[in-house]
Structures are given as structure tokens and as C-alpha cells.
Amino acid sequence: MTNPARDYWRSLEELADSPDFAAVVEREVPRFRDVLDKFDRRQFLTLMAASMALAGLSGCGPEPNPQQRLPYVEAPPGVVPGRQRYYATAHTRDGYAEGVLLAHEMARPIKVEGNPDHPASLGAAGAITQASILSLYNPRRAQTVVGPGQISSWEGFVAALYRRREQLLKKRGEGLRLLTGTITSPSLGAQIAALQTAFPAMRWHQWEPLHRDNELAADQMAYGRPVARVFDLAAADVIFAVDSDLISAAPGWLAYARQFAARRRPDETGGKMSRVYAIESTPTLIGAKADHRLPMRPVEVAASVRFLAGAVGAGPSQWTEIQSPHRDWLKEAAADLTANKGHALVHAGREQSIEIHLLVELINAALGAHGNTVRLIEPPVVSPTLHLQSLSELVGDMQAGKVDTLLILDTNPAYSAPADIPFAAALKRVPFSVSLSLFADESALLATWQVPAKHEYEAWGDARAFDGTATIQQPQVRPLYGGHAPSEVLAVLQGNTQPDDLTLVRQFWQRQQGAGSAAEGNPQSLAGDAGGGQTGPQSSGSSQPALAAAEAFEAFWHEALRRGVVANTAAPPLTLTPKAGLAEGLRPLPLGGEAAIDLLFRPDEGLWDGRHAENPWLLELARTFTRLTWDNAALIAPATAKKHGVKTGDVVAIATRYGATKAPVFVLPGQAPDTATLWLGWGRQAGALAEGVGFDAYRLRGAAEPWLARATRFEKTGETYRLATTQGHDRVAGRDLIREFTLDRFNNDPEYVKQKSKDVSLYPGYIYPDRAWAMAIDLNSCIGCQACTIACQAENNVPTVGKDMVHFGRIMHWLRIDRYYSGSPDDPDVAFEPMPCMHCENAPCEVVCPVHATVHDHEGLNLMVYNRCVGTRFCSNNCPYKVRRFNFYDFAAATERPPESWNPDVSVRGRGVMEKCTYCIQRIKVKEIEAERDGRKLRDGEVVTACQQSCPTQAIVFGDRNDSHSHVARRKATPLDYVLLDDLNTRPRTSYAAIVHNPNPAIGKEQS
């Protein structure tokens, strides 16, 4: 360790700690010893004396106060210094909107929260969405327009594109291509449609590396048209998940997770629970929450889905005649599904094959799910396309020289294209290419024009949610680093040389309102509405009706912006039945490849498809199952590891038909045998922070096998690689930390959990006559999504520390999700346990602090007084829950983050200071003061901690324990409630609700 305080903004070399980099550091920051060598004693003393004298000088007279205050010239309405205000907008993932509210302090956004009015958020926000605020402020974002071989300007770009437009108009758009990701934006859709009219020969291609091609292809087969689905998990008594991302990544997952969890709390639902089955090749969140889970290879998954189809009458009954050790298991699951017709739901993840998606659709139809647990709707996506086909056509044309103008908007195919689609090489043949991107990414570096994009929070735009509901996105801050919106680039092509995203979006909605068709919310009709950049029809007359219409639009516009949702835009439902005879028409399954390893490509939990690779919060977020930070790895099952003679950290050479790479192995319990899961999004070739971190799994991914590839090579290389996981940190193993039991037991012996408690003391407890803040965490609801961890990091100014420090166990997260396994390593049960500070009434940390830096207050908060802390770390030693975090280096100061992006309501901790969860004391105090100012009592639910607010499943509840009507008191009163390590008599304020499983009695434990 030569270089402390890893700053997450530095390069790969630092993270890898290579000797080259060490040499550079030596030169640039000489160590004190090296400095000393250059001086003789006399010189040194002279310098010291001089600096002493100067230090004396500076002590003379009151120092000029450096703190300046700059009041507004004209105060903007509504801005109150010191108070937060919220503005609605939307964050998009794969094009789908998740409604958010951004907290503003003095008109600058500091925190992302979910928008309770938005159907895809319901007030929650996932980890990626929470972390988007850091991307907004990221000083390494692209800031300069770069033209062919030189730095240019936006005006220069507009002029160049405008000239291009003149030529293209003559050719009717021949050679003009547009490449975007998935677009749900109605206004962009309309703009593209207008462009299509102006340039009839133009073609629009789409490339989203995490596309939903298989789903779309299956829908085309089943219905002859694209559809989208909205699930109702509240109505689902039995859920069968096939490698499902239903509660982790699917559009609308936050809402689904909420519905899912509501059915998993037997204490609140009168002893009833849904039952979940999962078959999967790699662990998923819903698999971890399942009552019955089977890890199996993809070929077995396919056979199992066929079995299920046969068993529920959605396919030929001979499909049930399979030889499988899981046959009985599947039979019982199928019986359970059939018995719950109308209340059953089967879901397959996006990575599954067309066949599985088709069969799942047929099974759902056979189970009467349509109209009950599944609703088919008009797709919110503008022009659903097979992305792989779209991209390969584009690249084919690029290679053939048919493309002379290519606009790449917010997608990065030079990095994310399949290995057998040579986009990067083909891009060099395009004479005029534009890349609009947030960072100078791989595609931008190859394009002739790099144009910095506006962050979503800087631009006007709109986007639809999973159910079609539209949100008008409003900028939260002026573009910090220049940047322009996609709509502005397209507008230039439409002949508007001074485009402005507000006008473009506003005029679109004005037309919608004018046409009166917005209420239908039909994306097709919106997309068909041509014309961009022209004035709406209202402006022509000044008569009374026009005035009324303008007023009505103003009201509509402000209401839409204020709520973050455009009313009545949910997509209309579709009533469709799948075509008959589809299952029978399927080819027999190919026989499984023995020995070979199946490679499974999966989005990374944090970096997603790679677009968040510059976000240190997401890089350092310990992945749910592996607890891995700052790296991806090939995840293999323990049995597979044994077979190949590798262990975690060994580097293997992996090859497919498309390419080869080396990757460290991570042995993951619960992974299917003979499979290796590879996370996409790592191993970037461009970027300040992410360049070369992890390995690039896209290089192994072919167009024909986008999600599942057979490895042609999987060999140990003999090299090892240091992976930084938080898995081993803070071990509290062997103790009674997780309590789980079955629903049967809960219904028969509800006091079971309580009986295990050992809460005994000879001394009376402390008395808190007024308020007693407390937290209840429901382990049944916790799905391990880690939204809370990032929410806490954002709210509480928690720094990141870098891979080395994580390796030393110095990660700073105040709230971590512990992941516990039980059972056999091949197919273990998983339990998630969020661990904030327990705020013990008998806090072991307090009695050992020599300077009283951690003390209790009168409401039972275990306070951490940073300005008193001298850094003995005794408290951390004495904390049985290991929730205290120490600033070994000046982590916060070492971060390259604009000062205005920190939360001003929370101290930024310096070096040598201990810190830990405060129950968001800043939020408590703000609400407390508000209530006292108004002369009233605090209401239950008024104080919401950051973790609680972000949680999609409402697993975390915070409030006053002394108020017996409060939500937290009610949660604590359930028979499931228990505290951790109660035998230590710490009397924690944070308590947990024990896990209850709802297993199918017909399936023995040994089978599940």
C-alpha cells in the first residue's frame, strides 16, 4: 500500500496497483523521505524557522472572514434557503420512465426520491436511480463538442449538420441513419416520424444491448403484434418465476416489488401468503425470495417450462414425460398453479429464449392469468423493433458504404454491439457520424462529431412508464457541462438551427392537447403525429376559444410538471388471445451439451449495460449475491469450480465462437452447475474511472446467442486476481441473526419467534417518556435490491473508498445488506438482512469512548459527535453489529465531486473520524422543528429515513415506538418481531420481522 485514500475518480492503474502506476505516483507526489534526502540539516532548519515565523505573522489581527454570502439579485419565487423543495421528473432505464422527485436545496438538486404519484415508482427509487444524482454532477462528463479532428462548438456542429441536411434533402435522406436506444418518449417519437416524412429514405435503427427481442419475437408469434404486459402481483397467489427479473429489473419492478412484498407479510395479511416457485440458472432476487427454488442449466429450464406447459394444458401432454430429477417438484408446482387458476402467474426474464417466452405466454393463458394477474396493453415503446436485427442491418449497410450520415443518440454500440457485429470498424467508414453521449465513450471517440449530451435531469423531455403513463421530464438544473438533448439534435435535422428542448416538448404536448387525443395515450397515434419545430395550431387566431385553449394548456402543462405524471396516459388494454397450435409447432429441444459451460450474459446490478460505469457509488455497491465491488467475475457453482479445479480469484480463459477474454472466477452458491454468469457493462475501453475495470463480457457475446452462449474454452490460466468483496467483512456468523420458519408454524404457534428471545436483565431499562425513535425491518419484504444502501449514501454524504480499501474492509456504507446462506452450497436458501445502526439502548460503543463522542439523546438516538471524535476506534471494536465506519483516510476530501453536490444538512466527515447510521437525524430534526414551530405533535410517518423512503417493498418502517398507534409500534408488536443478539442485552431500537416461508407441503425439503 503506497497510496492511501483511493480516490474513486482515478484510473485503472491505481485500482490495479500496478508498478507502473506506483512509479508515476512516486514522481508526482514525492514522499516526505524523498523530500528530506534533498536537503541538508541546515537548509531544513532554515526553512522550518522561516515557516514558523510566517505562521506567527498570519496570526496577527482578526483574519479577514473568508465566508461570503451572495443573496439573489431577484429572488426566484418559492426558494427558501435552508429548506428543501421537490421537483418531479423521470429517470429512464431501458427507455422506461421511473418517476422521481429531486430534492433541491437552494435550487440545486441533491437527492433523488421516488415519486409517489408515479405508477412505476410509488415513492420508491432503485439503486441506479438513486445514484443518478452523482452522474449528473460527475465532472468527468463530456463537456466539449469535438468535430472532425478538432475541438469545435455547438454552433459549429449545428452549422455542419445543417449543411449536411441540405445535401440529404436533395437525396430524400438517402444514406441518413438514426441509431437510438429504446425510446418511449412520445415527443421524440413524433419528431422521428416527422423526420421520416421529410427524409423518406432515412432509416431509424435501435440498439439497446439489454434488448427485449425474445419477448417481442414471442409476442409476434403469439399475437402477430407487439404487446406489453402489466402484472398484478397482488392478485397472484402462486408465482412461478423462470430466471425472472420481475422484482429486480423488469420495467415496473418497483411497483411489482411493492405488490409482491405485500403478499409476503403473514402478520399483516391474516396468516396468508403467496407462494413462489423459481427455476433459474443464476440467482435472482425473486429466486432468493422463493419458497421453492431450483437451480438448473438453461437446457433444463427449457425442458421444465415445456413440462409445465404440458402439465397445465398449454402444450402437448407428452412434454410431461421427461427424465428429470426435478420431475416431482415440477409436477407439484404445476398442480399448485392449476389449482390457483386465475390467481397464478408465470414470468420469464428477458434473457430467456423466444420459445420460453412463448410458452410462458401460453401457460399464463391456460392458467387464466390474462385479465387477472397479467394485463396485455399497447406497448409504451415507440416502434418496437428487433434490436439485433436492426443493428446488424445498419452495420451491414455501413460496411457496404450505404450510410453517409449516422446519428447515434444515447447509445454506445462501439462498446456494446455483439462481437460478431463489427460496429466500431464499420463506423470508420461513415463519413459523417455524430455521437450524442453523456461521456466521451467508445462510440463518441470513433464518431466524427462528439456532442456532449444533457443529463436527463438537465433536459426537457418525456418518457413513458411500463404501463404507458407519460411523464414530462423537466430540467432540474441548467446544463452543468454544456450538453444538448436528443430532441435538439433531431431538430437541427428538421431545419431548426436554434433548437430548444423546452419549445420542442411543449409544442408537442400543445398539439396533443389541441388534438384532444392525449387522453387516449396511444403511442402509435402519437408517433404518427408528424411535424416538429413548427408552431401549434392554436397560435393562428386570437379569438376567445383560442385563448381558453391556451389557458387550458397552461393548466395542463403545470399540473403535469407538478405531479410528474400526465393524467390519463396509461396505455389502453388489449384483449388478445394467443394463436392456437403454437406449442405443437415448436421443434423438439436440442439435446443438452454435456461438459461444456453455458455462459449467461446478465446486466450488471449497478453498471447496467455499462452506461453507469463512471458512477463510483454503483461501482462500489456490493452486488447482492457476490458482495463483489469494483469488479465483475465469472460466477460459477461450487461443483463447477471443483470440476475445473478453480477457486474464487483464479483467472480463467473464456472463449466463445465470437471472442475470448480472461476473467476471474467467483464461486457462487446457488448458481446452476456448468454455467458461468458474466455481467455486462464492465471492462470499458473509454472513460476516466471505469476504463479497464473488470472484464468486457460483450466480447464473448454473439448476435445469434445474445444471452446464452456455449463456451468453447473455459480453462484455468494459473493467474490469480484479487477480488474485493465485502462478503467476509464484519463476520457475525454462528449467532442467532436470522430467524425463519414456515407459515404453518406461524399459524399454529405464532409466538415461536418470541420464545427464542433471551431478553433478560436484572436492571430496569431506560425510560424514554417522550419519544422513542425506532426502526422495524421486515425481512419478509426485503428483496435485497440495495436501493436503501445507495439512498443512505446519497443522503448522508457517505464517501466511496476504492477497491483497495474495500479489500481491507474499510467500506463506508452506513447501511449494508447482509446476505446469509443456509443449506447446501449447491442450492442454498438466501436471506437478506439490512444492517443499519441498531441504536442500542445499552450501547456497547458508548461506554468505551474515552471522549464521549458517542452518546445517547433523550429520544434514544445513539448519536455520533464527529467534532468530538479522536479516532480511537474503540467503539467500532465494541460494536457487536459492526455497523460503525471509520475514515481511515480523508475519503470525502479525496473525492472529485463538486462541493454543491453534497447534502448540506449532513456534516462531511474528515479523516480520523468514526461515523455510522444516525437514523437520518437531519430529517428528524427538520420535521421536529417544523412541528414545534407550528405548536403541534409530530405525526406518525412524518419523519421518513432515506432508506425507508427508497425501499420499494416498504420493508423499513421508522417512527416513534412510544406511540402505540404508529406504524413502527404496530410492526414491533407482531409475533414475528425480534432483535439481533438479544442475549447481549444491548436492547436495540432496530428490530426485525422473522422470515416466514410458505412451502408446498407436497414438496419435501430435500427436493427444494
Place this chain on the structure above:
Amino acid sequence: MAIFGPSANLLTKAVLLAGTGLFLILLLMVWVVPVMGYNSQERYAPQQPVPFSHKHHVSGLGLDCRYCHDKVEVSSNAGMPPTETCMTCHSQVWTRADVLAPVRQSLAQGVNLRWTSVYVLPDYVFFDHSIHIAKGVGCTDCHGPIGDMALTWKATTLYMSWCLDCHRNPAPHLRPRDQVFNPHWVPGPNTPSGAELMKAYDIHPERLTDCGTCHR
């Protein structure tokens, strides 16, 4: 030959005396200097872009504190008046005064005035104006005779002990709510006692000294 000549006596005395003196000076530096007003900037009035006089505006013209510091009742931050607030009057009176040139310039050019903070708290202290106002702590309790200051100077040390004096025993610092903004308030014969006000305002001093009250 004697090792110590007669001059050694004098030298010893001188060394001992100098040592004691040095010790006393050090003691002074360690104990006294930090609490000197000189060091705490008490009574220090930093230079401002405009020599704004509270005396003239508050005591002379009778402006209410909240005319300029309009957020003081609702926010932690009392709020510094935007330039336009100054110009509500100064677009009519003293329109050509040289001292007000920066204010006019600010409005004309849209450039913020740069005031220097008189009261500066460390970053780990979170002070809230609104709750103090709501609980009947007058402006002058912290800001001194602000209504009579020709130039704004720091009226207290802002040491933590000074904060705690009041947080431990708030009663003597409380006034009826309608007198909070009165810069020349003195308790009259009918003024409710501190204890009565404590009760009326529901103040619990034991909770006021929790560290989390100010440090977060």
C-alpha cells in the same frame, strides 16, 4: 579554580526568571488568547460592499427585521435580502448616493452583492433561526444591539459554551412572541416570567443539550 565564577549566580537567576516568564507567557497563550474577543472576532465589523447601517434602518426608520430577513420564521436560514429588496426604496430615495453604487450595479448587471458573513458557525453546527424565533428568543439575544449598530459587528463569541449557557437555562432569554423582533425590548412589569414562558413554549432544557440538537 572554581568551576562557577561569581557571575554564575546572576546567570542562574536570569535563566530561572526567564523560564518562569516564558512559562507564564505560554500559559497565557494557551488559556487566554483563545477566549479573547480579539480572537473570537467579537465586536469585529468586517468590511462590507455597502456600509449598511442597521441603526439607520431599524431604529431610525423603524423597519421590521423581517422586511429584509423574510425567511427567519420559516427556515433555518434567516435569508439575506435580494438586491431587489434594497431597491424597493432605493429606487426612490438616495438614488444617486455613491455608497449605494454597488447595489444599483448589482441590479443593473444582475451580479450578486458579496456580503461578508459576520456570524460564522463551523460546518458541523446546524443552527436554525426559525425555532429560536418560535420559542421566543429575541434577535438581540444573539445579535446584540443590532438595531443600534451603524456597522454590523459580531456581538458574541459564538463559542459552544455561549450556546450552552442558554440551552441549559433558556428562561432568562425568553420573551413574549410579539416582542421577539423588538430591538429595544426590556421586560416590563407585566412581562410573564421566564418559567412561565418556558411552559408556554413547551421548552425542555434537558433535550436542548443533546448533542444531536446542533451536531448532525
